[in-house]
Amino acid sequence: MSTEARALWADGDFVDARVAWISPFDVAWRSGHGAFESFSVRLGDRAEVHALFDAHLERLGEAARFLELGDMPSFDAPSVFRKLLARAGLSRGRGRVSLHAMGAEPRFVASVEEGEDLDVRRSRGVRLVTSPYRFGADDPTPRHKCEARGFYAVARADAVRRGADDALLIAKDGSWLETTRASVFVVRGDEALVTPPVEGRALPGITRAVLLREAERFGLRVSVAPVDRAELGSARQVFLANAVVGIEAVRSIDGETLPRADDSLEARKVLDQCLHILRSAGMGV
Template sequence: MGQRPSALWRRWRHHGTVGCLPRVRRDPRQGARPRRGARRVAAVTHAVYCDGDYLVGDVPVFGAFSPATRSGVGVFESFAGSVGGVPTLARHVDRLQWAAGRCGALPLPATDFDAVFRELHNRAGLARARCRITLYPSEVRPRLVCTVEPLPEPLADIALCTSPFRRGVNDPTSALKLESRAFYEVAVADARARGGDDALLVGDDGEVRETTRANVFLQHDSGSVHTPTLTDHFLAGITRAVLLEALRGRGHSVRERTVGRDELFDASAVFVTNAVQGVVPVRELDGRPLRRLARDEVWTDLLP
């Protein structure tokens, strides 16, 4: 037979104390204690809009044989939003429609996107969220899918690695946000294998284009801000355009021009922009530290 429980153990078991340690009481603000055996319900943090219908939670939308699943067809926009609205929503919808025209996914169904995203925020219980609009060709059902999910944690800074992979100047997909992101995923995997967070994509002559998720800026000691000139070889970022307009409106010196990779090492700051994270400083390139500014010093007050 095993040993009988000690008096101290019996005292703890029946009275909730060991020696002079008090029992930890439940905070009444936590609500009623769940019944034993009751199923815990996970909080809803995702919501979906599909061709007019709302769904709550992370739910399957396409079947295994859908072109959306098999081929990754479709164009999309992603951006940070809030229950109060998305200041740049109209720009994203315009770019989505332009991209859809280039890859045969028109027409864009008439939709009140502002109302859709306000409703999605409410259904997901999110004050702020990562928002996404995806449009598929006419043979795919559903054609229009909008989603909200929790925003990722803000990035303090990132490390870039120059990608060894190149996109040709005649690549018709370079300036589009497509569901099929194989080139970008391969580039990111290569960068992360070398200790980076993202890949810096450059042209055949070493000119800077973009990262796999953001546009690139550099600042000189004089205070002037430079960014690669807009071509059809990389995505025309919405946050890029908003920041350029704001800088010029405040009287800052701004230049859009061809930027060589090696120039980034001489800049007083290098940062990237996208519609989810906003402005993020770059701390190093290919393992070499870069001069940098703190996140709140890199023009974040100029973004809506």
């Protein structure tokens, strides 16, 4: 990725991303006392910016209250990201907003950078392995996107070391929660989706919420129910959903190859329909 294909806005001003600097003595930044949101953002035919800004900023605000970061500044996200894309010379990219504790410099940051070709990435699929690590029973942080990402970084590094792309995070009872970067869905039958409950245990994904809210209107049945490894014998497909990639099929879990969407017209139809739902909702994927 070219260092030129990125742009930065901080505390109300556009700044040169090549010379941006954060003090190593800034306590909020060095301790990760902050929260963030990330998503794909793109310009439409009429220069409208596609991304579910309201949902992401609402979740960021919830994290800010939980982490006691102070009030969130006012922020015209569509305008800022339209200008960020222009400054980076991009029509689409990976967007990010982060908020740190009062006194941090900078405190509120938005950025855009060139991302992967999403069609190419989606065509590859994802290899998962079950993580050996578990969230603490009383840990309140997994429900927020905290800047301090040590747990997720270790889990993903372990997965990569074992030849996978990401880690499948599970509860102590073996039920699935999420990966380090996405919500999990299982295609159980014709146009029937199930996603594990995450309330209080994992991040309630924005993309997950869109599918739960909109799927039925597009002819898909979706439910929230416990999911575990026993699903693999009958699952038509397992896929991941997040606001950066949209929909991404899972190729294998713990070395066990899963049905490929391209081998099943029904599964392919479901994945394509889910991607259509996300785009219809205004997401930039």
